[in-house]
Amino acid sequence: MLRALLFDVDGTLAETERDGHRVAFNRAFAEFGLAMEWDEATYGALLRVSGGKERILHYLERSPGAPRLTWDQVERLHRRKNEIFSELAPTLPLRPGVRRLLREAKEAGLLLAIATTTSPENVQALLACHGLDRWFDVVAAADAVERKKPAPDVYVRVLQELGLSGGEAVAFEDSTNGLLAALGANVPVVVTPSHYTRGERFAGALVVLEHLGEPGLPARVLQGPETGTVVVTPEHLRRWVFGAAVASGT
Numbered sequence: 001m002l003r004a005l006l007f008d009v010d011g012t013l014a015e016t017e018r019d020g021h022r023v024a025f026n027r028a029f030a031e032f033g034l035a036m037e038w039d040e041a042t043y044g045a046l047l048r049v050s051g052g053k054e055r056i057l058h059y060l061e062r063s064p065g066a067p068r069l070t071w072d073q074v075e076r077l078h079r080r081k082n083e084i085f086s087e088l089a090p091t092l093p094l095r096p097g098v099r100r101l102l103r104e105a106k107e108a109g110l111l112l113a114i115a116t117t118t119s120p121e122n123v124q125a126l127l128a129c130h131g132l133d134r135w136f137d138v139v140a141a142a143d144a145v146e147r148k149k150p151a152p153d154v155y156v157r158v159l160q161e162l163g164l165s166g167g168e169a170v171a172f173e174d175s176t177n178g179l180l181a182a183l184g185a186n187v188p189v190v191v192t193p194s195h196y197t198r199g200e201r202f203a204g205a206l207v208v209l210e211h212l213g214e215p216g217l218p219a220r221v222l223q224g225p226e227t228g229t230v231v232v233t234p235e236h237l238r239r240w241v242f243g244a245a246v247a248s249g250t
């Protein structure tokens, strides 16, 4: 039985990376007097590294002539980057269908959770500015677990807190890293690719959709059990996970 919907944040709830996190990293670099700027292509490649602090370190270690920062300096830089991200959060709209599906899921009695590798303050900022901060039964962010996505830890943690098994939930992700994390916890995954992940393959996804769809803006099915367009409802999710028998009530 479907009991919970588990949502990734960056790229899934909103397009946060290009005009949010990337811009915030660059402003923080400038404030700290670092001659570094991540253009769109550079940042796209860096997204393979989960986590902002890890991303900064990865870049510094591989860039000849880049400054050598201590872990403490990286932490301070990252903290400032997150403050700037929080200021930018109100400029980042929710993706189509997100608010509608959350509302329909609540009305259908499903539990809602967040499973993300971003920092908790970023999640709070984004949820609060969209009036969603009281909507989720469990919020697990980067600090909740040791290993970030693609490790399954954050999904395992969320399922533990909800008291559910993977087969009782559906995850919503926009990236291969996120897909692998959810699959690693045996959670079926709906993928809505985002700006930086559109070229990825998403093997093993339950379905890949343009977005979640609105009545006036149905989403194209890019890969999966149906063709055409769809406005995703809890009933679609039940059908995709458990098959036609449940959908027809038999």
Ligand code: XBP
Pocket: 008, 009, 010, 011, 017, 021, 049, 050, 051, 052, 053, 082, 115, 116, 117, 118, 119, 120, 122, 142, 149, 178
């Ligand atoms: C997104 C990430 C994060 C953000 C930056 O993961 O990889 O690192 O880019 O966030 P998800 P922090 O889509 O799973 O949320 O700087 O707070 O790490």
Ligand code: MG
Pocket: 008, 009, 010, 011, 012, 173, 174, 175, 178
């Ligand atoms: Mg994501």
